[in-house]
Structure formats: C-alpha cells, structure tokens
Amino acid sequence: MCDLAEYLPEQLPERSILHSDMNSFYASVEAMLDPKLRGKAVAVCGSQETRHGIVLAKSQKAKKAGVKTGMAVWEARQCCPDLIVVPPQYDAYIKYSKLAHEIYLRYTDQMEPFGMDECWLDLTGTGRDPVQTADEIRETVKSELGLTVSIGVSFNKIFAKLGSDMKKPDAVTVITRQNFRSLVWPLAASEILYCGRATTRRLARYGVLTIGDIAATPPELLQDWLGINGLALWRYAAGLDCSRVMTDGWEAPVKSIGHGVTCVSDLLNDGEVWHVMLELAQEVGHRLRSQDFLAGGVQLTLRDNGLLFTQYQAKREAATRSAMEIAQDCFRLFRENYRWETPVRAICVRAVRLVSSREPQQLGIFDDAARREKQDRLEAAIDDIRRRYGKRAVYNACLMGDIKVHEIGASEVTMPGMMYV
Amino acid sequence: MRDGDKMARKVYVEVILKTDREGKNRPLSILWEDGTRYEVDRLLDVRRAASLKVGGGGMRYVIMIRGQQCRLFEEDGRWFVEADGPEDGERGES
Numbered sequence: 001m002c003d004l005a006e007y008l009p010e011q012l013p014e015r016s017i018l019h020s021d022m023n024s025f026y027a028s029v030e031a032m033l034d035p036k037l038r039g040k041a042v043a044v045c046g047s048q049e050t051r052h053g054i055v056l057a058k059s060q061k062a063k064k065a066g067v068k069t070g071m072a073v074w075e076a077r078q079c080c081p082d083l084i085v086v087p088p089q090y091d092a093y094i095k096y097s098k099l100a101h102e103i104y105l106r107y108t109d110q111m112e113p114f115g116m117d118e119c120w121l122d123l124t125g126t127g128r129d130p131v132q133t134a135d136e137i138r139e140t141v142k143s144e145l146g147l148t149v150s151i152g153v154s155f156n157k158i159f160a161k162l163g164s165d166m167k168k169p170d171a172v173t174v175i176t177r178q179n180f181r182s183l184v185w186p187l188a189a190s191e192i193l194y195c196g197r198a199t200t201r202r203l204a205r206y207g208v209l210t211i212g213d214i215a216a217t218p219p220e221l222l223q224d225w226l227g228i229n230g231l232a233l234w235r236y237a238a239g240l241d242c243s244r245v246m247t248d249g250w251e252a253p254v255k256s257i258g259h260g261v262t263c264v265s266d267l268l269n270d271g272e273v274w275h276v277m278l279e280l281a282q283e284v285g286h287r288l289r290s291q292d293f294l295a296g297g298v299q300l301t302l303r304d305n306g307l308l309f310t311q312y313q314a315k316r317e318a319a320t321r322s323a324m325e326i327a328q329d330c331f332r333l334f335r336e337n338y339r340w341e342t343p344v345r346a347i348c349v350r351a352v353r354l355v356s357s358r359e360p361q362q363l364g365i366f367d368d369a370a371r372r373e374k375q376d377r378l379e380a381a382i383d384d385i386r387r388r389y390g391k392r393a394v395y396n397a398c399l400m401g402d403i404k405v406h407e408i409g410a411s412e413v414t415m416p417g418m419m420y421v
Numbered sequence: 422m423r424d425g426d427k428m429a430r431k432v433y434v435e436v437i438l439k440t441d442r443e444g445k446n447r448p449l450s451i452l453w454e455d456g457t458r459y460e461v462d463r464l465l466d467v468r469r470a471a472s473l474k475v476g477g478g479g480m481r482y483v484i485m486i487r488g489q490q491c492r493l494f495e496e497d498g499r500w501f502v503e504a505d506g507p508e509d510g511e512r513g514e515s
Binding site: 099143 | 468469470471472473474475477478
C-alpha cells in the first residue's frame with residue numbers, strides 16, 4: 001500500500017474543474033433537429049452502400065436495447081428491430097459543438113475541448129461556485145441548443161471527466177477531495193482516462209482491478225509494468241493529477257497526419273491501390289503544407305476484405321510534404337509487403353516523424369535538392385489553385401473516373417486527441 | 422410530441438427586418454405561406470433558443486401579431502415560425 005495517496009490530494013491547491021460531456025451527441029443532434037425521432041431508438045450510421053455501415057452513435061433507447069457504437073447496421077437491427085437508422089450530418093454536429101463552446105466561454109476562457117462533444121473548463125479564480133455554474137451551463141445548453149450535457153465537477157481534470165460519465169443524461173456529479181475515495185476508487189480500472197483495453201488486461205494480470213487498486217499499488221511497480229504511463233496512471237488514480245486546462249484555441253500537438261478510407265468496393269490490383277493511395281496522399285500533403293510540417297516517414301495501414309489489419313512503416317531519407325512522394329513511399333511499402341491473398345478493403349496513408357518545415361534539413365548526397373525544390377513549388381501552386389477554385393479544380397489525370405473512393409465529409413470532425421498534461 | 426393530435430410544423434417565412442446601428446434585428450412583418458402579410462405589433466423577447474416543437478433553433482424572437490404570441494426563429498440566415506397544423510400532409514407549396 002502507498003500512504004502518499006492518503007494525504008497528498010488535500011495538499012494541492014484548490015481548483016474547480018468542470019468536464020462537460022454532450023450526451024449521445026450525434027444522435028441527440030439528430031433528435032433535436034427532427035422531433036419525430038425523440039424518445040425513439042435511433043442510430044446514426046455510415047452509408048451501407050459505400051460500406052461505412054457501422055453505428056457511429058446511438059440514442060439512450062437504442063443503447064438500452066443493446067446497440068453499441070461500432071456495430072454493423074445489420075447487427076444493430078438484430079438487437080433492436082425498431083431501430084431508426086439515420087445518416088450522419090457532420091456540418092450540423094460541427095455547428096452545435098461550436099455553439100456549446102460559445103456557451104462555455106461565457107464562464108471562462110480556460111476551455112479545453114476533447115473531441116467534438118467534450119470539454120474541460122477551469123473556473124478556479126473566477127469567483128463562481130462550480131456546482132451552481134455547472135447547473136447553469138446544463139440548463140443553458142438545454143434551453144439554447146435543445147441538447148443535454150452531463151457535467152463532472154472536481155478538483156482535477158481526470159476526476160471531472162470521470163464524474164461526467166457517472167450520471168447521464170442531463171446531470172451534474174461532484175467528486176470532492178473528501179468523497180473521491182468512496183466514489184471513484186471502487187470503479188473498474190478501465191473507467192479512468194488512458195487506461196485502455198491493453199493496459200486494463202495487463203493490470204488485471206497483477207490483480208489490479210479497480211481505480212483504488214491502482215492508487216494502492218506502489219508507483220514504482222506501476223512504472224515497472226507500464227513504463228512512464230504507469231506513473232501517470234497512479235497519479236490520476238490517487239487524485240494527484242494537476243494538469244492545466246488549456247485556454248481556448250489551444251490544439252493538441254500534432255504527431256502524425258493521416259487520411260484513410262473504406263473503399264466503395266474491394267480493390268483488386270496494384271493499379272487500383274495506387275489510385276486510392278495517390279488520392280489519399282493529396283489530403284495528407286495539403287494538411288502537411290497548411291500546418292507547416294514535413295514528414296520524416298510514412299505509415300500505411302491496410303484492411304483486407306477479411307477485416308484483418310496490417311500496418312507498415314518506413315523512414316524517409318529526406319523529409320517531404322509532397323503528395324506524390326508520400327504516395328510513392330506507401331506504394332513501395334505495399335508492393336514489398338502485400339501478397340494479394342485477399343482483396344484490399346480499406347487504406348490509410350499517414351505522414352509520421354513530423355518535423356517543422358522551418359527547420360533546416362540535412363541534404364543527402366544522392367538526393368537532388370534542386371529537383372525536390374522545383375517539385376515543392378509545383379505542389380504549392382497546385383495547392384493554391386485548389387484553395388481558390390476547389391479541391392477538384394486540378395488533379396492527377398489518373399484519378400479521373402471511378403477510383404472506388406467516396407467522400408464522406410467526416411474530415412472536418414475533431415476526434416479526441418491528447419489531454420494537455 | 423407532447424400533444425398527440427396537435428402536431429406543430431416548421432414554416433419558413435419571408436421577414437421584413439429593421440437592423441439598427443448596433444446590428445440588432447427587429448422583425449417588422451412576416452409573409453405567411455398563403456401570401457398574407459402580418460405586421461409585428463410587439464417584440465417581447467429575443468434570445469438564442471432551441472425549438473422543441475419543430476426542431477432546430479437559433480435566435481428566437483417572441484413577437485405579438487394581432488394579439489397572439491408567436492415564436493419566430495432565425496436559423497442560419499433563414500426564418501421560420503412554429504405553426505400548429507397537420508404534420509407533413511400538404512407541406513409543399515400551396
């Protein structure tokens with residue numbers, strides 16, 4: 001047992017952190033826009049025709065019937081025969097996420113979004129009562145946007161997030177320095193942020209099953225088992241997390257830039273795979289350029305039609321942001337490794353080992369820097385044309401016609417990144 | 422819906438507005454779907470709100486027209502009112 005956890009949280013400075021979670025976000029927005037869906041079992045699902053037919057979000061009633069996120073539509077219908085399936089409207093989700101942020105910003109500028117539907121708020125020093133404010137936010141979101149939120153109020157970000165998961169929907173849960181041992185410690189270890197499936201399995205092997213068990217395990221031991229993450233997990237469980245809530249506008253540091261797609265039908269030969277890779281690389285190249293990064297390596301993720309994942313990675317001699325070079329690297333990886341035992345269903349092209357494009361680059365002796373610079377200027381010009389006249393204003397001739405890719409419009413959606421620590 | 426038989430519907434309308442120097446809007450009249458123009462007698466309240474009756478929402482103007490209260494919403498540049506009436510039925514142009 002570790003006695004540090006017994007008294008340290010009380011010694012940390014008093015903080016008022018809120019974590020607001022919009023309940024069943026996609027499904028709630030759909031029900032808010034169409035009152036006929038209210039109180040019904042609703043699932044927002046990708047298109048079955050373009051093979052994105054999985055459940056992206058579900059309403060409370062669908063959840064009670066056993067529908068889970070990630071289920072195939074047919075599976076969901078088996079669980080819940082009267083399930084109403086609606087396609088996603090990403091523009092609406094982005095709009096309502098922004099409107100919720102506007103409400104939060106009335107209370108504090110220390111607002112750190114975590115994905116589209118979650119947000120941390122720091123009220124420390126604002127003179128506001130955190131529980132009263134949480135209730136006010138909950139009521140305001142309901143009356144102004146017609147959506148419900150669950151809010152966790154606590155003295156750190158980890159417990160605030162945990163609190164927002166404890167009572168749903170439309171509720172406020174308070175976790176204090178006095179009650180966290182009885183409220184949080186009996187919960188399963190997997191409930192705490194960043195304790196994923198693999199970590200939970202590993203901890204279970206050592207008999208660490210609850211958050212209380214994590215807090216009671218000597219941190220050195222956790223570090224031994226899980227590396228540096230073990231130490232962080234112990235701090236979180238013991239109520240010692242003191243990470244800041246970032247101010248509005250802060251973005252998690254980018255570690256990689258990727259773009260992937262599940263194809264409309266299986267890809268059957270190298271030519272088809274090349275077209276999809278080149279198409280995906282356009283977006284990756286564009287995002288590298290707009291965020292001032294160069295890729296020091298590429299990563300290719302494939303899923304065959306047996307839904308088996310394989311991932312390959314390669315380091316580059318010279319860092320690049322050229323869509324063509326990224327596509328060529330990925331294709332080389334593909335040719336070297338893929339045996340065509342089954343057709344390809346999904347591809348993701350990712351730029352990794354990112355470095356700032358403003359950093360000086362080491363030139364290679366066999367690399368033609370002048371040619372590379374010329375290619376970069378060409379791609380910058382193409383990027384500019386696309387910015388002014390649209391993505392399809394200029395593109396590779398080989399990408400004309402049906403390349404088995406269907407735009408789903410989800411690229412604007414923000415997925416949860418890393419919490420600021 | 423709360424009232425089983427009385428379904429509300431979303432009716433998009435044409436609005437004549439006055440925008441003051443601060444950028445505040447004040448609806449002066451609305452053109453109903455049957456072509457009748459209704460003058461707005463009073464503006465009672467303006468705030469952002471969701472329309473629980475017909476879905477969606479935006480800036481909500483509670484107005485008085487011929488002695489009756491009416492809720493007018495501005496949603497993404499378009500204006501609608503919550504109207505009582507048959508659901509879907511003849512929602513098209515009349």
